[in-house]
Amino acid sequence: MPRDYYEVLGVPRGATDAELKKAYRQLAMQYHPDRNPGAKDGEERFKEVNEAYTVLSDPEKRAHFDRFGTVGPVAGGGGTDTGFGTLFEDIFENFFSGGARSSRRSRATRGEDLQYELKIALEEAAAGVETKIQIPRLEQCDACGGTGVEPGGRLETCDFCRGRGEVRRTHGFLTVAQPCPRCQGAGQLNRHPCARCRGEGRQRSERLLSVKIPAGIEDGMQLRLSGEGSGGANGGPPGDLYVLVRIREHEIFVRDGADLYCDLPVAFPQLALGVEVEIPVLNGTAKLRIPPGSQPNQILRLKGKGMPHLRQRGHGDACYRLILEVPQKLNPKQREALLAFEAASKAERGPLALAFLERMKKLLG
Ligand SMILES: [Zn+2]
Ligand SMILES: [Zn+2]
Structure with a gap:
C-alpha cells in the first residue's frame, strides 16, 4: 500500500523542491482529467501523482516518508478534495481556465481525512483488541468557534464584488465571470482574523482515541472513524480518520x-x-x-x-x-x-x- 512517492514522480530521492515541482507539473498536466475525459486509469494516476507531491512537498511529511517509508500518522488526506484542489489551483492558476464552477465559493471546507497506521500482533488480530491511539490533527479553534473571526468581530460583505463572489467583465458580446480577486470567491472578507488560528478556524491538537479492532481482521484493512479526521475550516465538516491495520509477522505462523x-x-x-x-x-x-x-x-x-x-x-x-x-x-x-x-x-x-x-x-x- 505505501507507494514509493519518488518513483511515482520519477525523481531521485535527493530531488530538490524545484525538481519535484517540475516533475509534478509535467505528470499532472499529462494525467489531468480535463485533458483525458473518461480515462479511468488517468484519473487514478492523477490522484497518485497528487498524493506523492502533497507528501514530498511538505518537509515534515517528506522527512517522515524518508525515514519510515510511510506517510505517518498524519497523511495529507488521501483523496480529499480540499488538499488536492487548492494545491492544484496554486500551481496551475494559469494553465486551465476555471471551467464551470459555482460562482460563489464557500469559505467552509471539509477537514482532511487522516490515516493512522496501527501495528498489532497476530494474536491480537485473532482475539480482537481495543486500543488507544494518539492522533495529531487540526481541530476547530476554540477561541473563535471555528469561524476564523476574532471574537466580537464579524465577516464583512466583500466590497469589491458586493458579496457575489464573482466579477463579470464584458468583452463585446461575451461576458466572462471570474472569481472575485479580493475575497477569492467567498463574497465575504475577514478583516479581523482570529489571533489564535490566524483566521483559519482550526488549531493543532492531539487527541487520544479508542479503537476497537474486530477479531479476525486482516493485514491492510482499514477502519473508518467517521468525523475523526481533521476539523473543517471555517465551519466545514470534519474529515474521517482511517486506521490502517498492519499485522506483524509471526514467529511461527x-x-x-x-x-x-x-x-x-x-x-x-x-x-x-x-x-x-x-x-x-x-x-x-x-x-x-x-x-x-x-x-x-x-x-x-x-x-x-x-x-x-x-x-x-x-x-x-x-x-x-x-x-x-x-x-x-x-x-x-x-x-x-x-x-x-x-x-x-x-x-x-x-x-x-x-x-x-x-x-x-x-x-x-
Ligand atoms: Zn480562531
Ligand atoms: Zn469579493
Missing part, C-alpha cells in the same frame, strides 16, 4: 485467510512409524497425530484452531506442513540401523519408485 500455516520439521522414522507430537497453536500448544506412512510436505490440519472468520462464526484451521529433515551426519549406530533398514527394504519399493522404474523401462525400450 503464516496466515492465509482464516487458516494458519506452520512448517513442521519431522524425521523419516516419525513419518514412517507415525507419532504424536506437541505442536504450537496460536495461544499455546496442542497435540498433533502424525499417522504412519505420512509423506513429506503433506499438510495436516487441526480443525478450528486457526483465525476467527471476520464476519461469520467459527474459525479456520491450523495447518502443519510436514518438512522432512534428513540427518546430515550419522553416528555409527544410526548408520548401522539405516543400512539394515535399506537391506530389508530392497524387495519392497514404494509405489512412486515402482512407477518410475516402469517409465524408465519403457523409455529404454
Whole structure:
C-alpha cells in the first residue's frame, strides 16, 4: 500500500523542491482529467501523482516518508478534495481556465481525512483488541468557534464584488465571470482574523482515541472513524480518520485467510512409524497425530484452531506442513540401523519408485 512517492514522480530521492515541482507539473498536466475525459486509469494516476507531491512537498511529511517509508500518522488526506484542489489551483492558476464552477465559493471546507497506521500482533488480530491511539490533527479553534473571526468581530460583505463572489467583465458580446480577486470567491472578507488560528478556524491538537479492532481482521484493512479526521475550516465538516491495520509477522505462523500455516520439521522414522507430537497453536500448544506412512510436505490440519472468520462464526484451521529433515551426519549406530533398514527394504519399493522404474523401462525400450 505505501507507494514509493519518488518513483511515482520519477525523481531521485535527493530531488530538490524545484525538481519535484517540475516533475509534478509535467505528470499532472499529462494525467489531468480535463485533458483525458473518461480515462479511468488517468484519473487514478492523477490522484497518485497528487498524493506523492502533497507528501514530498511538505518537509515534515517528506522527512517522515524518508525515514519510515510511510506517510505517518498524519497523511495529507488521501483523496480529499480540499488538499488536492487548492494545491492544484496554486500551481496551475494559469494553465486551465476555471471551467464551470459555482460562482460563489464557500469559505467552509471539509477537514482532511487522516490515516493512522496501527501495528498489532497476530494474536491480537485473532482475539480482537481495543486500543488507544494518539492522533495529531487540526481541530476547530476554540477561541473563535471555528469561524476564523476574532471574537466580537464579524465577516464583512466583500466590497469589491458586493458579496457575489464573482466579477463579470464584458468583452463585446461575451461576458466572462471570474472569481472575485479580493475575497477569492467567498463574497465575504475577514478583516479581523482570529489571533489564535490566524483566521483559519482550526488549531493543532492531539487527541487520544479508542479503537476497537474486530477479531479476525486482516493485514491492510482499514477502519473508518467517521468525523475523526481533521476539523473543517471555517465551519466545514470534519474529515474521517482511517486506521490502517498492519499485522506483524509471526514467529511461527503464516496466515492465509482464516487458516494458519506452520512448517513442521519431522524425521523419516516419525513419518514412517507415525507419532504424536506437541505442536504450537496460536495461544499455546496442542497435540498433533502424525499417522504412519505420512509423506513429506503433506499438510495436516487441526480443525478450528486457526483465525476467527471476520464476519461469520467459527474459525479456520491450523495447518502443519510436514518438512522432512534428513540427518546430515550419522553416528555409527544410526548408520548401522539405516543400512539394515535399506537391506530389508530392497524387495519392497514404494509405489512412486515402482512407477518410475516402469517409465524408465519403457523409455529404454
Ligand atoms: Zn480562531
Ligand atoms: Zn469579493
